[in-house]
Amino acid sequence: xxxxxxxxxxxxxxxxxxxxxxxxxxxxxxxxxxxxxxxxxxxxxxxxxxxxxxxxxxxxxxxxxxxxxxxxxxxxxxxxxxxxxxxxxxxxxxxxxxxxxxxxxxxxxxxxxxxxxxxxxxxxxxxxxxxxxxxxxxxxxxxxxxxxxxxxxxxxxxxxxxxxxxxxxxxxxxxxxxxxxxxxxxxxxxxxxxxxxxxxxxxxxxxxxxxxxxxxxxxxxxxxxxxxxxxxxxx
Numbered sequence: 001x002x003x004x005x006x007x008x009x010x011x012x013x014x015x016x017x018x019x020x021x022x023x024x025x026x027x028x029x030x031x032x033x034x035x036x037x038x039x040x041x042x043x044x045x046x047x048x049x050x051x052x053x054x055x056x057x058x059x060x061x062x063x064x065x066x067x068x069x070x071x072x073x074x075x076x077x078x079x080x081x082x083x084x085x086x087x088x089x090x091x092x093x094x095x096x097x098x099x100x101x102x103x104x105x106x107x108x109x110x111x112x113x114x115x116x117x118x119x120x121x122x123x124x125x126x127x128x129x130x131x132x133x134x135x136x137x138x139x140x141x142x143x144x145x146x147x148x149x150x151x152x153x154x155x156x157x158x159x160x161x162x163x164x165x166x167x168x169x170x171x172x173x174x175x176x177x178x179x180x181x182x183x184x185x186x187x188x189x190x191x192x193x194x195x196x197x198x199x200x201x202x203x204x205x206x207x208x209x210x211x212x213x214x215x216x217x218x219x220x221x222x223x224x225x226x227x228x229x230x231x232x233x234x235x
Contacts, residue, residue: 096123097167101159114154115162117170121149126177133184134177135191144194 038044053061078108100116121142126134134149135142141151151169153162 040076050168075225096120097170099163099166111154112157113157114152115159115166116150116152117163117166118148118150119170121147126174129183130177132189134173135189136184136187137173137176142191144191 005163096119098118101114102111104112119159121134123135124131138149141209142151143150149170153165153169156162156165
């Protein structure tokens, strides 16, 4: 609410008046509102004079630029990696843990953080009692076909964290298996039967059959057969 001072002769008079918001201004003009400019409508678009590439053409050029970028990296960046090359060294007898992970080059993927650990139970150097307890604690993580303990983790956002978690879990299992307070000897170990590899019976193998070659008919045999046929006709 605003007030305005008006002079009436020698006296001052106050006149009050109110203002409306911009949103309601159009309603006070007989309900007519100004329409927004539709700059991106087809009707308001300028005429195409074929002086520029189409959308498909720009996409094609973008693909060409991307391919050339990778070609430049192959030509100039990859040779620099030779300075970091290391000779292959086979794992020693003490390196019994195997880790498996996935890497997607050029893009990220949620499965990259997952790590899978494989280890032979026989390489852990446990006696029968400790092995029995370890297999009970491992549950379905023990593969009877390969005799390996398989564990995986993807609960942490980084691969190194999941790898560290698997190593710590394996160490806890080994420590618990070697604990002699409770050996779980009264609990039977129910393992699934390993898959049997079917072998083809040797007695079913057929000996190679040598195909008999047709006898070559000589010219003399043909002549004799023709003479014999003529003699039969004359008789």
